[in-house]
Amino acid sequence: MPCDVKPRFVILYGSQKGQAQSIAEGIAEEAEEHGLVADLSCLSQNDMYNLEKEHAPVVFIVSTTGEGEPPDNALRFVRSIKKKTLSNDHYKHLSYALLALGDTNYANFCNCGKTIENRLKQLGAKQFYATGYADDGIGLELVVDPWLEGLWAAIKGTLSNMASDTSAASDLRPAISAESPDLASQSHNAANVATSAPNTQKGDAGVPHVELAASLTRSVPPLSESTLNVPVLPPPYLDISLQEGDTSEQLYYTTPSVSIMFLFQMTGPPNKDSLHEVPISKAVQLTRGDSVKTALLLELDISVSMAYQPGDSFDVFCPNRPAEVDELLCRLGHQNQRNHQVIISLRKDTKKKGAVVPPHIPEKVSLLFLLSWCLEIRSVPKKAFLRALVEHTADGAQRRRLQELCSKQGAADYNLYVRDAGLGVLELLRAFPSCSPPLGLLVEHLPRLQPRPYSAASSCLRHPGKLRFVFSVVNFPACSGRPAGRRGLCTGWLFDLINPGLVFPGKAESSGCPALPSSSFRPPSDPSVPFIMVGPGTGVAPFIGFLQQRENERQNNPKAAFGETWLFFGCRHKDGDYLFREELEGFVSSGALSQLKVCFSRDPREDEESVTSAAQPRYVQHNLLLHRRHVTDILLRQNGYLYVCGDAKNMAKDVNETLMEMIKTELEVDQLDAMKTLAGLREEKRYLQDIWG
Numbered sequence: 001m002p003c004d005v006k007p008r009f010v011i012l013y014g015s016q017k018g019q020a021q022s023i024a025e026g027i028a029e030e031a032e033e034h035g036l037v038a039d040l041s042c043l044s045q046n047d048m049y050n051l052e053k054e055h056a057p058v059v060f061i062v063s064t065t066g067e068g069e070p071p072d073n074a075l076r077f078v079r080s081i082k083k084k085t086l087s088n089d090h091y092k093h094l095s096y097a098l099l100a101l102g103d104t105n106y107a108n109f110c111n112c113g114k115t116i117e118n119r120l121k122q123l124g125a126k127q128f129y130a131t132g133y134a135d136d137g138i139g140l141e142l143v144v145d146p147w148l149e150g151l152w153a154a155i156k157g158t159l160s161n162m163a164s165d166t167s168a169a170s171d172l173r174p175a176i177s178a179e180s181p182d183l184a185s186q187s188h189n190a191a192n193v194a195t196s197a198p199n200t201q202k203g204d205a206g207v208p209h210v211e212l213a214a215s216l217t218r219s220v221p222p223l224s225e226s227t228l229n230v231p232v233l234p235p236p237y238l239d240i241s242l243q244e245g246d247t248s249e250q251l252y253y254t255t256p257s258v259s260i261m262f263l264f265q266m267t268g269p270p271n272k273d274s275l276h277e278v279p280i281s282k283a284v285q286l287t288r289g290d291s292v293k294t295a296l297l298l299e300l301d302i303s304v305s306m307a308y309q310p311g312d313s314f315d316v317f318c319p320n321r322p323a324e325v326d327e328l329l330c331r332l333g334h335q336n337q338r339n340h341q342v343i344i345s346l347r348k349d350t351k352k353k354g355a356v357v358p359p360h361i362p363e364k365v366s367l368l369f370l371l372s373w374c375l376e377i378r379s380v381p382k383k384a385f386l387r388a389l390v391e392h393t394a395d396g397a398q399r400r401r402l403q404e405l406c407s408k409q410g411a412a413d414y415n416l417y418v419r420d421a422g423l424g425v426l427e428l429l430r431a432f433p434s435c436s437p438p439l440g441l442l443v444e445h446l447p448r449l450q451p452r453p454y455s456a457a458s459s460c461l462r463h464p465g466k467l468r469f470v471f472s473v474v475n476f477p478a479c480s481g482r483p484a485g486r487r488g489l490c491t492g493w494l495f496d497l498i499n500p501g502l503v504f505p506g507k508a509e510s511s512g513c514p515a516l517p518s519s520s521f522r523p524p525s526d527p528s529v530p531f532i533m534v535g536p537g538t539g540v541a542p543f544i545g546f547l548q549q550r551e552n553e554r555q556n557n558p559k560a561a562f563g564e565t566w567l568f569f570g571c572r573h574k575d576g577d578y579l580f581r582e583e584l585e586g587f588v589s590s591g592a593l594s595q596l597k598v599c600f601s602r603d604p605r606e607d608e609e610s611v612t613s614a615a616q617p618r619y620v621q622h623n624l625l626l627h628r629r630h631v632t633d634i635l636l637r638q639n640g641y642l643y644v645c646g647d648a649k650n651m652a653k654d655v656n657e658t659l660m661e662m663i664k665t666e667l668e669v670d671q672l673d674a675m676k677t678l679a680g681l682r683e684e685k686r687y688l689q690d691i692w693g
């Protein structure tokens with residue numbers, strides 16, 4: 001092999017939500033450092049690769065979706081290798097390695113990876129590196145990181161075998177036997193993973209065995225041996241002292257355990273006038289007990305004096321969990337000063353530009369109040385915060401790891417173990433027991449505790465004096481640094497407050513509440529204008545309010561003209577988490593809802609490979625596509641409205657892309673014009689979103 005030509009290998013990925021893709025891209029980016037050239041393609045780009053003629057090592061990174069199905073962009077590939085007409089030596093020339101992503105919370109763990117692997121073997125392909133089965137349920141990184149670490153040696157080994165035996169490439173000895181141990185069993189044992197020592201070696205059959213090692217508190221080479229570039233230490237700029245004396249927060253808070261407090265358009269610290277403490281009058285679990293997600297409906301007794309419109313949202317202000325606050329007080333060494341007043345001022349010598357005492361901390365608050373209501377103690381520490389923590393850490397190894405996590409070289413570890421895991425400062429302090437930061441550091445680095453916005457899921461025409469909303473209980477899974485999973489702060493708090501299913505007798509305490517802030521996420525003021533609602537999961541909440549209002553209007557004005565109403569709803573299982581099923585079907589019967597289009601992403605389907613708009617749509621965007629004629633007619637010809645509510649990252653993005661495609665096809669315009677049309681709809685406030693995430 002001429003030394004100026006870098007050896008090449010191929011990376012192919014199949015990815016539904018981007019994780020497999022980003023791992024594949026990461027490998028491609030690193031290739032050069034290893035003196036290799038990577039040809040990266042998605043499995044759907046079948047004009048970019050040709051496995052029939054490929055002699056270079058091929059690395060597959062594939063996830064599984066649905067109920068054990070291939071990602072959309074791997075479907076065609078999987079179908080093509082399943083063809084019965086292929087002979088047993090079809091891929092005799094092929095050397096491959098495979099990383100399968102999956103989640104053990106699903107029945108068919110890594111099914112797509114396993115299907116591809118089995119078929120490649122049946123067709124004569126040779127495995128040159130043990131397959132990794134990474135489990136998103138416990139953290140992909142537990143398998144992905146060590147797998148990636150061993151991959152380079154395996155590729156190079158295979159390439160050098162090929163180079164030394166170019167005359168008989170097909171005679172290459174398989175680097176791994178079919179029985180070779182793989183990483184699957186290790187992926188199920190998080191404890192093993194966290195404690196084993198870092199090492200990558202060759203096993204008996206030449207199989208690179210990978211011992212798993214890196215974790216939040218431990219690094220492996222090369223990071224553990226690198227020189228680090230750490231950020232500059234941010235100088236402290238606040239002086240904080242604790243004094244015995246009167247505190248004033250009880251002016252506007254009472255015990256959080258019995259009432260929900262919510263506030264509107266809050267600017268600055270919450271105060272007596274912006275908060276409304278109201279009782280819960282009803283709590284209902286909307287999902288079946290065995291559903292993966294728990295969705296709850298809460299009804300608040302807001303008294304007759306408050307007006308709101310369907311589509312309005314409001315903020316729930318919830319405190320940090322008392323147990324976490326207590327633990328933090330202990331870690332800071334202030335457990336006996338919880339009721340002391342916190343005095344905060346700027347350091348006289350501070351050179352920090354624009355330094356101010358954080359405006360979200362009211363004067364004369366107690367330390368307990370500060371940690372309970374003012375600071376987001378579960379926020380993910382930024383690198384500057386980690387850098388500052390180094391200065392307060394006694395143990396050398398812990399200091400080094402904190403330095404790594406905030407360094408340029410440790411960026412991937414920070415992303416994996418801190419950012420993506422959603423680790424809070426308390427979890428970090430548990431993992432680094434010799435770290436004892438002063439209170440001031442927390443006040444300087446922790447952001448304000450934010451209220452959580454929710455959409456009203458009721459109309460006050462239907463439920464006078466009541467405000468309903470719906471939420472799913474958020475779960476943060478266990479990870480390195482968090483031995484057990486935990487619930488989201490606000491949804492966990494609400495969950496604890498209500499004991500789902502119980503009806504609480506309420507005593508109305510709110511008075512003189514203002515109307516909610518004006519919002520444009522409201523049904524069209526002219527009832528003859530048609531509208532489309534897209535709200536999968538708890539995104540359906542505001543549309544229940546829309547439709548309750550519409551039903552009421554229809555009853556009161558039977559002769560008026562009403563535009564068509566369409567609702568696109570989606571969930572996992574028809575029998576598990578179909579929220580408001582009866583109420584929605586009732587809207588259809590009464591005529592308030594003209595069309596109800598529902599799809600179930602995880603129910604078994606007749607046509608197993610149908611994932612798009614064909615016979616059985618899986619997601620709302622597929623259903624929109626299926627009804628594109630009507631949707632575009634309502635939007636573009638009848639000047640109708642389109643509302644989207646729910647998850648921003650995936651659903652709203654996918655819906656937006658689908659709309660663009662629909663506009664392109666229906667109006668026969670190019671991408672740019674389709675974008676302009678959508679932007680125009682947004683500007684006219686006919687394409688409205690209430691999205692989160």
Ligand SMILES: Cc1cc2nc3c(=O)[nH]c(=O)nc-3n(C[C@H](O)[C@H](O)[C@H](O)COP(=O)(O)O)c2cc1C
Nearest residue numbers: 015016017018019020063064066068102103109110
């Ligand atoms: C809707 C959905 C369905 C899934 N179904 C499965 C499954 O049946 N089996 C499995 O092992 N993993 C399943 N997973 C987990 C994914 O394979 C895993 O999260 C993976 O890391 C996603 O990678 P990707 O972003 O490249 O698609 C599913 C994930 C989602 C979001």
